[in-house]
Amino acid sequence: xxxYANEPSVRVRELxxxxxxxxxxxxxxxxxxxxxxxxxxxxPTFIAHRLGMIPLISTNCDAAMRYSRDCTCPxxxxxxxxxxxxxxxxxxxxxxxxxxxHLDVREQYDDEAQEGEAGEELSKRVPNFGVPVGKGDTNCPxxxxxxxxxxxxxxxxxxxxxxxxxxHAKWSPCSAIAFEYDPYNKLRHTTHWFEQDERxxxxxxxxxxxxxxxxxxxxxxxxxxPQNFYFNVETDGSLSPQEVVLKxxxxxxxxxxxxxxxxxxxxxxxxxxxxxxxxxxxDGQATGGGWGSTTAxxxxxxxxxxxxxxxxxxxxxxxxxxxxxxxxxxRNGWGGSGGWSSSGSxxxxxxGWNV
Numbered sequence: 001x002x003x004y005a006n007e008p009s010v011r012v013r014e015l016x017x018x019x020x021x022x023x024x025x026x027x028x029x030x031x032x033x034x035x036x037x038x039x040x041x042x043x044p045t046f047i048a049h050r051l052g053m054i055p056l057i058s059t060n061c062d063a064a065m066r067y068s069r070d071c072t073c074p075x076x077x078x079x080x081x082x083x084x085x086x087x088x089x090x091x092x093x094x095x096x097x098x099x100x101x102h103l104d105v106r107e108q109y110d111d112e113a114q115e116g117e118a119g120e121e122l123s124k125r126v127p128n129f130g131v132p133v134g135k136g137d138t139n140c141p142x143x144x145x146x147x148x149x150x151x152x153x154x155x156x157x158x159x160x161x162x163x164x165x166x167x168h169a170k171w172s173p174c175s176a177i178a179f180e181y182d183p184y185n186k187l188r189h190t191t192h193w194f195e196q197d198e199r200x201x202x203x204x205x206x207x208x209x210x211x212x213x214x215x216x217x218x219x220x221x222x223x224x225x226p227q228n229f230y231f232n233v234e235t236d237g238s239l240s241p242q243e244v245v246l247k248x249x250x251x252x253x254x255x256x257x258x259x260x261x262x263x264x265x266x267x268x269x270x271x272x273x274x275x276x277x278x279x280x281x282x283d284g285q286a287t288g289g290g291w292g293s294t295t296a297x298x299x300x301x302x303x304x305x306x307x308x309x310x311x312x313x314x315x316x317x318x319x320x321x322x323x324x325x326x327x328x329x330x331r332n333g334w335g336g337s338g339g340w341s342s343s344g345s346x347x348x349x350x351x352g353w354n355v
Contacts, residue, residue, distance in 0.1 A: 099142035133237030
């Protein structure tokens with residue numbers, strides 16, 4: 001990223017089954033906060049309606065399932081949803097706890113004629129895709145659904161569909177994300193209100209061990225910016241913590257690429273400008289004005305190619321003066337591999353972005 005001597009990096013400090021603690025270095029605050037927001041709200045998972053707080057295994061959900069709005073089926077099918085069944089009855093005098101362990105994924109569908117267009121989604125699913133998180137794991141207690149007494153029975157069919165937390169919070173794969181920077185408050189982004197002792201009432205976090213404490217009578221640098229950001233990502237089990245971080249970075253990359261494409265598509269191309277100028281700026285020459293020939297009084301027909309502004313003909317003359325002594329932004333400027341690629345998205349760059 002511009003303004004930083006080193007490349008952006010991620011240093012994992014602790015990785016567990018349900019959480020990951022890492023340091024994001026050499027990036028700015030806007031990027032770090034964007035990553036946090038994407039991990040919370042933009043990663044797809046899937047759940048069952050009305051039992052939506054029961055997390056289901058959603059590994060590779062972005063490729064293994066379609067959104068219902070993108071499927072051609074009339075209601076739901078195996079390509080855009082997962083069917084789970086619950087069939088429990090209580091025949092004992094003891095109260096029965098109905099939990100997520102009683103939910104079973106149904107492999108066969110009643111009406112395959114109502115399926116959407118065939119695709120590769122099913123081949124990309126892991127064996128336990130759609131299974132409630134923690135089912136069969138003695139170290140993970142199941143989610144309680146209800147309690148039943150003798151003579152009661154519960155039979156339910158659940159249709160789990162894909163979504164993101166921007167549509168509803170039930171689709172968020174994260175239960176919590178802790179985010180901190182500048183533990184010593186050197187940048188003074190936070191005003192510490194205290195009664196007697198600031199340090200005693202505002203204790204330092206463990207992240208303070210990663211940075212040097214401020215020196216006595218140190219001059220405040222108002223131009224300083226944070227570079228290290230401390231994350232602790234805790235998931236609900238539907239996605240692993242490492243998958244949340246990696247897919248969060250991938251989703252942020254796609255959003256930036258879409259932004260670049262949108263900005264470029266909204267700007268008229270040089271060929272469009274030339275065609276419009278030829279139609280409106282007729283100066284009596286054979287080819288007219290605009291991007292005309294090298295003998296016309298308008299712009300030359302050598303549209304910007306590989307450098308700065310054209311070295312063929314300048315506006316209003318037929319001679320060889322130039323704008324900047326080169327040619328217009330071309331394959332080395334906006335169209336090259338250094339920034340705006342020929343396809344309109346970020347190219348392979350040294351800072352790690354690769355679309």
